[in-house]
């Protein structure tokens with residue numbers, strides 16, 4: 001069963017054609033990693049799914065067509081998003097960031113489980129999110145996506161720019177999150193991908209060039225050819 | 235580009251006809267009244283074109299363009315009235331003053347972009363307007379402005395019988411403005427302006443100093459506006475604060491949007507149409523037939539801003555590209571039909 | 575000393591009027607990127623409706639009647655703003671330049687309609703007699719109307735702050751000023767916040783319109799002119815999207831302008847523009863504005 005089915009997705013930004021017909025599936029209750037070199041259109045794919053760019057083609061969430069819907073309705077249908085640069089609201093406190101994201105009023109259980117996963121967010125509830133460290137900001141961004149019951153989580157480079165210790169922390173959190181939900185994960189850290197992904201999709205120049213098993217990541221020549229990085233670790 | 239191969243010879247013919255009309259026996263343009271109307275309309279056409287260079291070609295939404303037009307009017311008038319220099323030199327100096335003013339204001343306001351830039355230029359323009367109304371050092375005559383001292387300019391600028399000279403001066407200023415802007419926008423600098431409007435980042439990547447090109451466009455349009463201001467001084471016979479009003483710039487924006495930006499001729503036609511329309515509409519509403527319309531609808535219609543404002547909203551919402559845009563769409567359709 | 579206090583408080587009173595128009599301009603710009611030239615018409619609409627209410631009650635207006643005129647004027651302006659937003663602005667979603675152009679058109683049409691109906695002459699506004707009494711503050715005799723301007727502005731500032739701070743829509747507005755796309759991506763229809771902000775901005779401008787007509791001794795379709803321009807200057811100096819920034823800048827400009835005018839007749843506007851240039855050179859994002867990504 002596929003949660004998300006993407007067919008012939010095209011995105012143009014200011015006249016430049018970024019995605020040239022992207023096709024792939026995201027199976028339910030599995031983690032699918034979206035890989036590729038820098039600038040191939042991974043983030044653009046996620047934003048296209050969310051309707052943040054106007055796109056053509058077809059994106060179906062459990063059979064429901066998302067293309068043409070406004071972003072807020074797509075999100076309400078159960079697509080949660082952890083963006084590449086976190087995009088937490090820096091002038092709002094941590095608690096306000098979470099309160100904004102929560103779509104139901106009586107959500108105490110969800111808040112409790114978030115605070116359990118990220119205790120630090122509880123102690124820093126009234127701190128302005130802009131003054132948090134990069135890792136803490138990433139926790140806010142992930143927590144924000146988990147407050148509501150969702151069909152799928154789109155996560156864009158959650159470990160980008162984090163210190164190694166924080167990478168582990170974020171990776172642990174993601175692994176826990178991944179147990180319960182469908183996830184489409186863009187990630188450069190191949191160790192993390194190997195740890196939690198069930199499928200990999202590789203993009204190049206606005207197209208999907210490979211769909212398959214994460215075991216391929218163990219083959220250095222495959223990795224080199226597909227992703228242009230050497231070895232299985234970065 | 236959708237150029238029509240007869241357009242240039244036809245344009246030359248049409249302009250020659252316009253230039254010779256006052257001499258060609260009896261026609262509307264041999265009457266001083268209509269010559270005056272058209273002279274003013276030509277000045278507005280030229281001003282709209284200078285605004286098109288900013289807004290259309292460079293993508294700078296300035297709300298303070300009236301400042302440079304008024305600089306042309308006032309500086310010329312003050313220099314003539316105080317017998318500082320002869321009239322034509324006064325006009326030249328006003329152009330230089332306007333360019334320097336634009337250089338200073340532009341350097342400060344171009345630190346901002348987009349909508350902020352609009353606000354900032356508006357603020358500077360209004361400051362100029364306010365200062366003119368204040369009559370510092372007894373120079374600007376305050377709210378009433380200053381009358382041009384007719385004894386200090388040559389005879390041919392003055393009597394009603396000589397209105398054709400004003401008409402010619404305005405036409406010449408319009409043609410000069412057109413040629414300069416044509417040259418600027420078709421030159422390599424012009425292509426940079428256009429690229430700036432479409433994608434500033436790309437120009438920056440090419441290693442060009444975008445700030446300098448924007449400033450250049452700002453200064454050129456200001457200098458040309460001052461030239462047209464000097465001609466306006468002679469046509470109007472006085473300098474008044476209304477030339478510096480933010481309403482002037484807003485009218486220019488209307489002219490360019492109605493006529494269509496980035497086509498040059500669109501702005502000129504927009505300016506001429508707007509100027510003639512506002513004059514004519516006032517005549518129209520003086521007629522008796524008009525008085526029978528109930529006041530609640532007749533009152534607003536009597537204000538040119540009502541009809542033009544509605545037209546403007548309509549064009550922005552439903553017909554972007556204005557008159558010239560519509561023309562090119564039609565031609566494009568005709569061409570694609572033919573080639574099928 | 576008492577002239578000093580008088581000029582200072584008059585300046586603050588004037589600043590209060592600037593704030594009433596600038597607060598809406600700033601929020602509308604901060605949230606939606608719309609440079610709203612129709613904001614002056616909101617002020618005028620509020621002024622005329624308030625004038626109509628105040629005139630209903632005869633030549634003399636009591637204080638409750640005046641407050642009623644302010645509220646009804648504000649509501650009328652707010653609804654008018656909402657209408658403009660729904661009818662025109664939302665259809666030009668994210669076409670910022672076109673949005674600004676359309677609001678220019680609205681300003682023209684509203685000015686023409688009001689001018690056609692009522693003429694452009696100033697009509698005497700029946701303000702409460704109480705406004706003419708002088709209040710003694712530190713030995714200075716302060717005209718009571720100044721105090722009303724300041725109190726209204728402070729009330730609106732506090733109300734605005736409370737709304738932004740304690741309500742969900744306020745939270746959405748604050749988040750939207752920072753990053754609209756992300757608010758949408760959280761499943762929140764940010765356009766509802768747009769409408770709220772337009773209504774509130776219109777309301778503040780409408781209340782300001784009633785007060786401006788008292789300050790300038792009457793209503794006419796032309797009263798908004800300089801206030802709109804000063805509103806823009808205040809927004810730029812205070813920082814786009816920051817209501818406290820607008821408040822600070824409005825007070826600063828009101829006071830500086832009054833003092834400059836007193837000590838160097840007529841120089842007030844000039845000094846304000848110099849201030850604007852200096853702020854732009856040192857802090858292009860304004861006093862409390864954030865640098866936008």
Ligand SMILES: Nc1ncnc2c1ncn2[C@@H]1O[C@H](COP(=O)(O)OP(=O)(O)OP(=O)(O)O)[C@@H](O)[C@H]1O
Pocket residue numbers: 013014016018036037038039040041042043044045084
């Ligand atoms: N707003 C934009 N305007 C123009 N081009 C854009 C824009 N956003 C992205 N692009 C271009 O689209 C292409 C794909 O960008 P995208 O951010 O999707 O890449 P990515 O695969 O996520 O790369 P990375 O691994 O570096 O995050 C790039 O070439 C980028 O330059």
Ligand SMILES: [Mg+2]
Pocket residue numbers: 042043044084156
């Ligand atoms: Mg990316």
